[in-house]
Amino acid sequence: MLVIATAGHVDHGKSSLLRALTGMEPDRWEEERRRGLTIDLGFVWTGGLAFVDVPGHERFVANMLAGVGPAPAVLFVVAADAGWAVQSEEHLDIIDALGISCGVLAVTRADLADPAPAMADCRERLAGTGLADVPVVAVSAVTGQGLPELRAALTALAPPEPAPEADVRLWIDRVFTVEGRGTVVTGTLGAGTIRTGDRLRLGSGDVRVRGLHSLQRARDEVTGPARVAVNLRGGDRPRRGDALVAPGKWLDVTVADIRFTGEDRPPEHVIWHIGTAAEPARLRPLGDDTARVTPARRLPLRAGDRALLRDPGSRRVWRADVLDVRPPELRRRGAAKARAAELAGLRGAPDGTAELRRRGLARRGELAAMGAPVTIEPVAGEWVADPAHWEALRVRLVEIVTARTARDPADPGMAVEEVRQALGLPDLALVRALAEGTTLRRVRGRLTAAPPALAPGIGELRRGWAAEPFAAPDADRLAALGLDARALAAAEAAGALVRLAPGVVLPPGAVEAAAGVLARLPQPFTAADARVALGTSRRVVIPLLEHLDRVGVTRRTDTSLREIPS
Numbered sequence: 286m287l288v289i290a291t292a293g294h295v296d297h298g299k300s301s302l303l304r305a306l307t308g309m310e311p312d313r314w315e316e317e318r319r320r321g322l323t324i325d326l327g328f329v330w331t332g333g334l335a336f337v338d339v340p341g342h343e344r345f346v347a348n349m350l351a352g353v354g355p356a357p358a359v360l361f362v363v364a365a366d367a368g369w370a371v372q373s374e375e376h377l378d379i380i381d382a383l384g385i386s387c388g389v390l391a392v393t394r395a396d397l398a399d400p401a402p403a404m405a406d407c408r409e410r411l412a413g414t415g416l417a418d419v420p421v422v423a424v425s426a427v428t429g430q431g432l433p434e435l436r437a438a439l440t441a442l443a444p445p446e447p448a449p450e451a452d453v454r455l456w457i458d459r460v461f462t463v464e465g466r467g468t469v470v471t472g473t474l475g476a477g478t479i480r481t482g483d484r485l486r487l488g489s490g491d492v493r494v495r496g497l498h499s500l501q502r503a504r505d506e507v508t509g510p511a512r513v514a515v516n517l518r519g520g521d522r523p524r525r526g527d528a529l530v531a532p533g534k535w536l537d538v539t540v541a542d543i544r545f546t547g548e549d550r551p552p553e554h555v556i557w558h559i560g561t562a563a564e565p566a567r568l569r570p571l572g573d574d575t576a577r578v579t580p581a582r583r584l585p586l587r588a589g590d591r592a593l594l595r596d597p598g599s600r601r602v603w604r605a606d607v608l609d610v611r612p613p614e615l616r617r618r619g620a621a622k623a624r625a626a627e628l629a630g631l632r633g634a635p636d637g638t639a640e641l642r643r644r645g646l647a648r649r650g651e652l653a654a655m656g657a658p659v660t661i662e663p664v665a666g667e668w669v670a671d672p673a674h675w676e677a678l679r680v681r682l683v684e685i686v687t688a689r690t691a692r693d694p695a696d697p698g699m700a701v702e703e704v705r706q707a708l709g710l711p712d713l714a715l716v717r718a719l720a721e722g723t724t725l726r727r728v729r730g731r732l733t734a735a736p737p738a739l740a741p742g743i744g745e746l747r748r749g750w751a752a753e754p755f756a757a758p759d760a761d762r763l764a765a766l767g768l769d770a771r772a773l774a775a776a777e778a779a780g781a782l783v784r785l786a787p788g789v790v791l792p793p794g795a796v797e798a799a800a801g802v803l804a805r806l807p808q809p810f811t812a813a814d815a816r817v818a819l820g821t822s823r824r825v826v827i828p829l830l831e832h833l834d835r836v837g838v839t840r841r842t843d844t845s846l847r848e849i850p851s
Contacts, residue, residue, distance in 0.1 A: 286499075286511045287444035288473045289388070290337040290353040292380055293362035294370035298393035298426055300327065302362060303338055305426040306436065307331040328459075328471070328512060330500050334439055335512040336360070337458075337473070350379060350593065351525060351561040355456050355473040357445050357510060359388035361416060363407050365423065366398035375600050377414060382546070382593050382604040386415030389422060389438045396425040449508045451476035452534035453485065454585055455515070456560030457527045466496065468517045470529070472561065474509035477531065481505055486532040492520035526562035528585050535585035536654045542612040542628055543592070544575050547603035551576075551594045557605075559584065559592035568594075572625030577612065578605070586610050587656030588635040610655050645674035646711065665718035675719075678708060682719045687734040691780045698726075698733030742766030743776050750792040755799060755821040755829075757789045786828040799829055800838050800849070809846035 291299040304310060309329035327338035337356055339349040353359065359380055363373055380388075390407055392400040400423035411417050420438040424431030459471040479485070481504075483494040496516035497504045507513045515529065523529075545551055550570065557566035557580045564584065569577040578594075590607040608631045615621050627643070637652055637659035648667045652659055664670045670678075685707055689699055699707075704716045716732075725732050745766055746758065758766070763773075773790060776782050782790045802818050803810065810818075816826040830847060833839040839847045 286333050286335055287358055287439075287442055288335045288337065288356050288510055288512055289358045289360050289439065289442075290356035291339050291360050291362060292349070292353060292376040294364075294367070294372040294376075297362050297364040297367060297370070297373075299360075299362045300338055301426040302360075302391060302393055302424065302435075303327075303329050303336050305429065305432060306439075307336065330512065331436075332440070333444075335500065337512075347556075347558075347563045349376065350558045350563060350595075351458050353379060353383065353385070354558060354560050354593075355458070355475060357385070357387060357475070358442055359385050359416070360439070361388055361390045361419070363390070363392055363403055364394045365392050365400040365403045366394050368403050369406055369410055374410075375602075377410065377416070378600075378602050379593065380416065381414040382602050384415060384591055384604070386419075387442055388416055388419045389435065389442070390416070390419055391431075391435055392421065392423045394425060394427075395423040395430050396428045445475070445510050447508055447510070448476040449478045451509070453477035453479055453529065453531040454535060454560075455479070455513070455529040456562065457523055457529065458525055458561045460523050460525065463516070466516050468522065469514055470517060470523055470527075471512070471514045472529075474507060474511050474513045476509045478506055478508045479513065479515065479529075484532060485529045486535075487517070487520045487523055487527060487529055489537075490520045491532060492529070493518040526560075526564070528560060528562070530585045533650070534654055535587070536610055536651070537583040538580075538586040538610045539583055540577060540579045540612060541586055541607050542571065542575065542609040542624070543578050543605045543607055544628070544631075545594060545603045545605050546574065547594075547601070549601075551601075551603045552596055552598075554597075555603075556595040556597050557592060558595060559586070559590060566594075569621075571621055572629060575608070575625055575628045577615075587654070588640075589656045607656075611651075641669060642671045642674075644671075646670050646715070665712065665714040668712060668715055668718075678710075678715075679719050679723065681708060682716070682732075683723050683725060683734070686725050686732045688780055690734040698731030700731055704732060739776055739781055740766075740768055740772040742768045742772070743781055746782065746790070747792065750795075753820065754792055754795055755819040755825060757785075757791055757821070757825045759824075760788050763788065763790075785825070785832055789825060789828050791825070791829075796829070796832065800833060803833075803839070804849045809842045809848040811845055811847075815847075 293299055307329040329336050339353060363369060392403045404421050404423060422431050422435045422438055424435050455472045455474050457470045457472050461469055463469050479494060479497060481494050481497055484491050485494065494515055495518045497507050498514040499507045499511050551568055553568055555566055555568060557564045557578060562584060564580040564582055566578050566580040571577060586607055588607055588609055592605040594603040594605050608628055615624060635657040637657040640652060640657040641647055641659055646668060649659060649663055649669045650667055659669055661669050664675060686699055701713050701716050705713055710716060720732055725734050773784060777784050780793055782792060783795060784790050799819055803815055806814055806818055812826055812830060815830060816823055819826060830839060839849055841847050
């Protein structure tokens with residue numbers, strides 16, 4: 286089934302055209318028929334085509350968006366005797382922002398005026414939009430002129446590929462009550478399958494599917510794309526803009542990072558339109574074309590969703606592409622600028638591998654619910670990890686536990702919770718998974734490491750450092766003591782020395798002691814001043830000062846001077 290929404294200026298013949306095409310009445314309310322004005326959404330169908338009739342009046346643009354938002358195709362209507370009008374332009378802006386490129390342009394009232402000028406004008410106005418190449422048909426709902434050609438053009442439109450296994454998200458566009466059956470909601474099901482008896486989530490609670498109808502026929506199941514009516518049991522009373530979703534497959538989103546597209550920057554306060562939802566929202570600018578949006582209520586969103594921002598004080602609209610539905614908090618100074626730089630690299634469809642690389646660790650189900658699924662196998666439970674990040678965590682784990690054991694061989698080891706906190710991990714199971722395949726031992730729920738056997742030459746180094754704590758032996762001296770890179774690494778892991786650079790080693794505590802000596806110098810000081818004060822060589826003092834720079838103990842005031850901030 287192809288679901289097609291109408292679009293066009295008020296009183297250009299949208300509803301009349303649908304009556305002629307389907308033989309059905311799209312205006313549901315008596316006031317609409319009395320005034321000849323579509324106010325709310327209407328629904329009619331013929332063959333494999335289902336139509337959502339939307340209002341064209343500027344006062345009902347929110348209703349228009351509720352109809353067009355979930356629809357994959359559009360029937361754009363312009364009257365031959367009136368030509369392009371204000372809402373024609375506004376509706377085109379909306380359709381283009383939503384990325385709809387499937388449709389037909391119908392120039393109506395061909396019995397009242399020559400349609401050729403209007404057709405030519407419309408072609409020019411559609412140029413550069415997604416509707417630039419759609420078929421154009423002149424038609425009259427009164428005489429029937431062009432109706433066969435219009436039906437043929439609509440039937441030739443390619444419906445979206447069915448995706449029966451997709452996660453259900455049905456944006457609700459109508460809610461009513463049937464006596465003896467209870468609450469019924471309708472909407473355009475874009476993908477996925479709904480079956481009678483299914484459990485779906487509505488807001489914060491669950492509902493059961495009591496019955497299904499599509500095109501006024503009872504069904505056991507409906508697969509999108511389709512128009513569907515769902516009889517619900519349980520839960521709170523729904524409203525337009527709510528969504529029925531597959532439980533556990535969608536995140537309730539309160540804040541999202543987006544990329545917007547438009548002629549200028551949207552204002553701080555906008556209306557956020559997605560599906561049939563229209564929610565007040567606040568924007569926080571991040572980059573030139575990125576922002577953080579906070580809707581007034583939770584919505585089921587995914588990375589890759591396309592929404593629309595509308596300025597309630599004007600007719601301006603902006604396209605909004607959702608980039609991240611679980612963005613990091615922006616608490617530190619410069620965090621917004623750094624986030625904008627990160628978002629600048631996000632383009633196109635969501636990439637689960639790249640998303641996992643950015644996050645390091647995530648639950649596989651949550652990544653899928655974010656719109657960025659991965660196929661990588663979990664490392665523990667539902668947790669998946671970026672391989673490089675996981676390996677770095679494992680190295681850090683061994684370093685932490687080994688250093689603890691080296692400081693006190695009699696220590697019973699680190700509790701798993703203590704390790705979790707030290708590594709900043711969200712789950713104890715991750716610590717246990719990291720420990721597997723390492724040399725660490727688990728003893729009574731604790732992790733410990735056998736103290737490494739130190740090379741005999743380490744004792745000789747310690748005796749030399751007792752007299753000159755800032756003197757690092759050179760390569761020849763290390764070689765004479767039998768201390769190669771492996772032996773030095775083992776000694777460092779045991780806390781027996783500190784390596785500032787390859788072949789530059791000092792005793793434990795030397796860095797802290799050096800900082801104390803340098804703090805007593807007149808500030809600022811040169812590298813030569815530091816060398817003299819510490820009684821060492823330039824080979825040692827340069828990497829020592831660079832290390833102190835990196836950890837923030839010292840800072841440069843120019844190319845040759847440093848100081849220790851007060």
